[in-house]
Amino acid sequence: GNSVTQMEGPVTLSEEAFLTINCTYTATGYPSLFWYVQYPGEGLQLLLKATKADDKGSNKGFEATYRKETTSFHLEKGSVQVSDSAVYFCAFKTSGGSYIPTFGRGTSLIVHP
Amino acid sequence: NAGVTQTPKFQVLKTGQSMTLQCAQDMNHNSMYWYRQDPGMGLRLIYYSASEGTTDKGEVPNGYNVSRLNKREFSLRLESAAPSQTSVYFCATRQGKGGDEKLFFGSGTQLSVL
Numbered sequence: 356g357n358s359v360t361q362m363e364g365p366v367t368l369s370e371e372a373f374l375t376i377n378c379t380y381t382a383t384g385y386p387s388l389f390w391y392v393q394y395p396g397e398g399l400q401l402l403l404k405a406t407k408a409d410d411k412g413s414n415k416g417f418e419a420t421y422r423k424e425t426t427s428f429h430l431e432k433g434s435v436q437v438s439d440s441a442v443y444f445c446a447f448k449t450s451g452g453s454y455i456p457t458f459g460r461g462t463s464l465i466v467h468p
Numbered sequence: 469n470a471g472v473t474q475t476p477k478f479q480v481l482k483t484g485q486s487m488t489l490q491c492a493q494d495m496n497h498n499s500m501y502w503y504r505q506d507p508g509m510g511l512r513l514i515y516y517s518a519s520e521g522t523t524d525k526g527e528v529p530n531g532y533n534v535s536r537l538n539k540r541e542f543s544l545r546l547e548s549a550a551p552s553q554t555s556v557y558f559c560a561t562r563q564g565k566g567g568d569e570k571l572f573f574g575s576g577t578q579l580s581v582l
Binding site for chain 1: 571
């Protein structure tokens, strides 16, 4: 069935380090892919998305490229800040039907000064 | 800009008690959702409502009921709370369609069932 697999956390980095959070999906057809971020004490908010193969989503210095050949959507940032500390969720939504995204388990990122 | 408002923010219940989690949105969105978030499990869909007057089960509906009272409000009821329902509950709404959708989430209700 449809599923999303994210790397387990927590991911602990020093400020200005390079970040990669891996995400792979199993889905039929051509899903839309998303990264949501949850800051402490808040609900999730959309960080970026990509709707077709080879699309690159970007926002706030974060990027992710829709790789259909490897069914992946890895999140990257060149230089993380303490304020990026949060939980990051990979998600996808298959085409057609009701809009019901499937979320991964989330990856906690902790950035130290 | 209120967005999606959930009440209460925190709640402690005893096993067997009932309660209703409230969710209201001021964005005029048709679709609304209830998720629960558990450590290591991510978000799991409990129920959703594609439009006023309709509701459908999600992945984990057992032990819950919902009411889409009007376009603004979507409530989640626990008739007889169990410790397994200890979780953080999020309400969300959907904006857009046709590949341009995004979800807006409330700030959550932290529920403990003793």
